[in-house]
Amino acid sequence: MKKVLIADDKYENNYILEQLLQSSGFETKTAENGMDALNLALIEPPDLIISDILMPVMDGFQVLEEMGRDPQLKKIPVWVLSNLGQKDEVERAIGISKRIQRGLNTKA
Secondary structure (H helix, E strand, C coil): CCEEEEECCCHHHHHHHHHHHHHCCCEEEEECCHHHHHHHHHHCCCCEEEECCCCCCCCHHHHHHHHHHCCCHHHCCEEEEECCCCHHHHHHCCCCCEEEECCCCCCC
C-alpha cells in the first residue's frame, strides 16, 4: 500500500485529505507542522508528501530545504498545497513535484 504524509497546521485540511486518500486505498500519516513532518518522513519514508507552506515550528520551505540535504528524503515527491501564489514564493519552493493552489483567483 502506498504511503502519503500530509503536513498542514489546519486539522480540517489534514482530515479531508486523509479521508480522500484512505478511501482510495492509501495509507496516511499526518503532521501539524514541518518539524513533525520531517521527523515522520525520516522514521518511515512515505511515497509522497503533501505539504502546506505556512506552518508553525518549521515551514514548508524549510522542510524542502532539509529534505534536499538527505539522500533518502530528496527522492520523495512533494506536492505543495498552499494559498501562496506570488511568483517569488512559488519559485522558492524548489524541489516540489506539484503545486496545488487553494482558493480562487478573482483577478481576470
